[in-house]
Amino acid sequence: MSFNNDGCTTHHFGNLMKHVFKFYSDKVTKKGKPQGSEFTIFAALVLVDCSNNSIPQEKKFIVCSIGTGTKCIGHDLIEKDINNGYLLHDCHAEVMARRSFMKFMYNLMESGKCSEYFDWVEEVERWKLKNNFELYMILTELPCGDCSIVNSPSTVSSGSETIEQNSQANNEEQLNKSENNQKQRKKVILEGRTGSKIIHNDSCTHEKFGEDQTINLVRLKPGGGSRNQSMSCSDKITKWNVVGIQGSLLSNFFEPIFVDKFLILLSEKSKLDLELTQQRLNQSIVDRVDQLSTKTPSFYLFKEGVSNIPHFSDRASETKIKGSGYSIGSYLNLAQENQSHVEEVVIGMKGHKQGTTKKDENTPKAATQLSKHIFFKSFINCIKRKELSAELAQLLENKEPNMKTYHEIKKRESTYVIKLNTMKSQPPFDKWIIKKNI
Numbered sequence: 001m002s003f004n005n006d007g008c009t010t011h012h013f014g015n016l017m018k019h020v021f022k023f024y025s026d027k028v029t030k031k032g033k034p035q036g037s038e039f040t041i042f043a044a045l046v047l048v049d050c051s052n053n054s055i056p057q058e059k060k061f062i063v064c065s066i067g068t069g070t071k072c073i074g075h076d077l078i079e080k081d082i083n084n085g086y087l088l089h090d091c092h093a094e095v096m097a098r099r100s101f102m103k104f105m106y107n108l109m110e111s112g113k114c115s116e117y118f119d120w121v122e123e124v125e126r127w128k129l130k131n132n133f134e135l136y137m138i139l140t141e142l143p144c145g146d147c148s149i150v151n152s153p154s155t156v157s158s159g160s161e162t163i164e165q166n167s168q169a170n171n172e173e174q175l176n177k178s179e180n181n182q183k184q185r186k187k188v189i190l191e192g193r194t195g196s197k198i199i200h201n202d203s204c205t206h207e208k209f210g211e212d213q214t215i216n217l218v219r220l221k222p223g224g225g226s227r228n229q230s231m232s233c234s235d236k237i238t239k240w241n242v243v244g245i246q247g248s249l250l251s252n253f254f255e256p257i258f259v260d261k262f263l264i265l266l267s268e269k270s271k272l273d274l275e276l277t278q279q280r281l282n283q284s285i286v287d288r289v290d291q292l293s294t295k296t297p298s299f300y301l302f303k304e305g306v307s308n309i310p311h312f313s314d315r316a317s318e319t320k321i322k323g324s325g326y327s328i329g330s331y332l333n334l335a336q337e338n339q340s341h342v343e344e345v346v347i348g349m350k351g352h353k354q355g356t357t358k359k360d361e362n363t364p365k366a367a368t369q370l371s372k373h374i375f376f377k378s379f380i381n382c383i384k385r386k387e388l389s390a391e392l393a394q395l396l397e398n399k400e401p402n403m404k405t406y407h408e409i410k411k412r413e414s415t416y417v418i419k420l421n422t423m424k425s426q427p428p429f430d431k432w433i434i435k436k437n438i
């Protein structure tokens with residue numbers, strides 16, 4: 001594997017990616033990894049210590065979280081879970097990696113180890129990522145939605161002989177339907193188009209996936225069955241570029257954390273033009289929120305290596321056709337004595353822990369460590385460690401964590417919420433799906 005160096009004096013992208021993929025191969029257990037002809041999408045969030053070239057690799061690249069997955073749950077399950085927060089609604093790799101990173105942050109707070117990576121800023125009474133760290137997001141595919149619409153000459157469709165295939169997985173059912181209905185279609189276009197669904201006045205198009213490739217719109221994730229309510233990964237990543245990846249609750253303890261660099265590894269067979277693809281990522285994640293974002297991440301694309309890693313998605317090849325049903329979320333837990341990673345394996349279409357019995361489906365036993373239910377418990381633990389604001393104290397008084405309080409706290413006025421609301425008041429983000437709360 002060889003990669004270009006971007007001139008950053010403190011590391012080399014190739015070493016970083018080798019380190020992360022080796023970590024996935026060696027340290028992540030088989031449970032939840034794809035089998036046979038299945039594939040998955042991979043994402044990781046890595047803190048890179050840029051302070052000194054001579055730091056050993058293990059200390060330089062801190063793999064904080066890993067996510068795999070291609071699925072999300074439908075509207076019916078979301079409705080059932082409103083009062084509980086046991087389920088993960090969105091199990092795409094990027095979202096699994098982000099929630100796992102949040103779990104890593106909760107663990108740092110709960111174990112009193114924030115100072116390993118963060119500085120306490122007295123004036124704002126929050127933790128801020130140490131200056132020597134940069135946050136990298138590594139992806140093995142373009143994020144679903146807006147980013148994946150790349151008009152490279154090689155991805156232009158050829159009329160009735162074209163089957164448009166989703167950028168993210170979870171669409172083989174749709175593809176099959178499409179194949180049955182229109183047998184005259186022959187050629188499969190694998191790249192440069194999205195299967196994510198445009199939102200029209202609070203509803204979305206189902207009939208025909210991928211029919212509209214207009215750029216700069218917000219979209220729902222692809223998928224058949226009961227309508228999902230999850231915004232595409234392109235839209236979520238754009239949001240993280242405005243408010244940070246830490247989410248509303250953790251904003252009570254942390255200054256916003258932004259992804260500095262995105263490293264995207266495509267197949268060596270990829271027909272995408274790297275320069276055009278990079279421009280598309282910039283347009284989608286940076287330009288769309290130009291007025292709102294204070295950070296400008298960089299994007300680096302590579303066409304080497306994905307097919308060397310078994311079962312990673314490879315859009316340019318037609319050999320792997322079935323998205324894995326499982327999602328993995330793995331996070332570094334410094335609270336444990338050996339400071340190892342903890343894995344959660346989730347059934348992507350159901351949002352609950354692998355191995356959940358029918359009887360336990362709507363109970364806390366179905367909840368993974370990455371669920372709202374557990375995050376809110378951690379939030380309560382963390383808040384007990386610091387002096388409460390009068391308003392928070394009132395909200396939490398004599399209360400066991402429940403989803404009503406969770407939503408009240410999540411929505412209360414804060415810099416995070418104000419920024420997010422501003423974003424969602426402007427086109428195209430004014431079409432963002434507002435999920436029903438209690």
Ligand SMILES: [Zn+2]
Nearest residue numbers: 092144168233
């Ligand atoms: Zn996605």
